[in-house]
Amino acid sequence: MFHLLWGALFVLVHFGCFLLCYRFFGKNGLYAWVGIATILANIQVTKTIEMVGIVMTLGNTMYASIYLTSDLLNEKYGEKEARKAVWFGFFVMLVTMVTMKMTLMFTPQETDFAQSSLETIFGLLPRLALGSLTAFFVSQFLDVKIYSYLKRIFPKPNQLWLRNNGSTAVSQMVDTLIFCSIAFIGEYTLDVWLQILVTTYVIKFVVSMASTPFLYIARGFKFKEEAA
Template sequence: MFSGPAAEVALGDVIAQRRERVFLVLAALFIGSMTMLNLLGVTRFLDFSFTLFGRRVPMPLAVGVLPYPLTFLCTDFISELYGRRRANFLVWVGFGVNLWLALVLWVGGLLPGFDQPVPGPDGRLPLFFEIRKLTLGAIAASMIAYLSAQLCDVQLFHFWKRLTGGRHLWLRNNGSTLVSQFVDTFAVITITHFYAGALPIAAGRPVWPQLWVFIATGYLFKFAAALIDTVPFYLGTRWLRRYLALTGSEPPVPGGSS
């Protein structure tokens, strides 16, 4: 057993390993969720429509939205525990990973294969090309929205943190996420429609009222998820600060300035 300075060095090594492992887990969850939502994208719309006072309220939700709230929770954890620099770095890494995904899909469609991008009798392309078409459109739309929303989330998180002097954790968690998720939802829906044409918009009806239904539904889902994740964010931050031996609000790694 170590004692004295040797014990302090050994404990410091254990804590440093914990901090890097926690960061890697959060980063993996973030990047995995980002990749998943672009692959799923608008391949299927879930129907959460309901009747209120005898009136049908449409609530279509793209299946790709399901993992998205986790990305904001991960960046909030990293912003709180590791500082703005690491959070911004992770946002850019996620952007690069999804560009890599788009490149693989694009090249995969150019190389010779046993099937061709020709619609079958049912009017559908072979499976890979259907996925490729929807995913490339989703990536183009979501990457613009992604950068805008994630960078907005990180900046607002630290704005609220400075404004409140590090107090009111709920405010910087929700105040950053709710604004940035509206930015994301508005951008991804409008770009997906006007650039990729991948939304099930009814012909012969005004476009914008239909787009606002998709925007409102996506945002309400993210809004509810942001409010719900306040509790795990509080509990997770409290536990991780003890586990990572953080005594103040300073970031635990060199160069992780907030």
């Protein structure tokens, strides 16, 4: 019960911070949020918890907020701005991985206490790093394309939930399939791999659906500089 309540608060805080970042900093805040979420999601994912009988990793909320951000950019500013945010997120992820890998190569001084912790967080195996980068790159650009397509088919303001959840449902499935395939095929038996795939996708999509009200709130924000 504690984990459920704490998990609900965890989600509210993440998406609430997303709204504050946009409210205070406008469109630039959305790009900043992509950078923040990309780094934090890859740190949080190293921690595993159990909720409602399912073992899961943290990071799903932060990762889902990247889809939320690109969809909002697409909705209010167009596909070009959404694509720019994806490139920015990919750049942040790549820079973080490269620089932290280089950091770990330095021999720690004998009184150092951080090396082992940094290795746990940033010492991703090559397959995990490759899976993470590839999944992010493919799924995020796919999300932008699908959202733009759905926006043409379902252009009404009250169909925002359909555009958002429709694009996210497909792109997150692709994201999960790519990552689990690159990272885990050959490491686990097929039935275990399939269980990881399904549970990971379900958790991601449920969190993404929970973000929909925040997308409606953010769409209603008005900024003086954009009205000019």
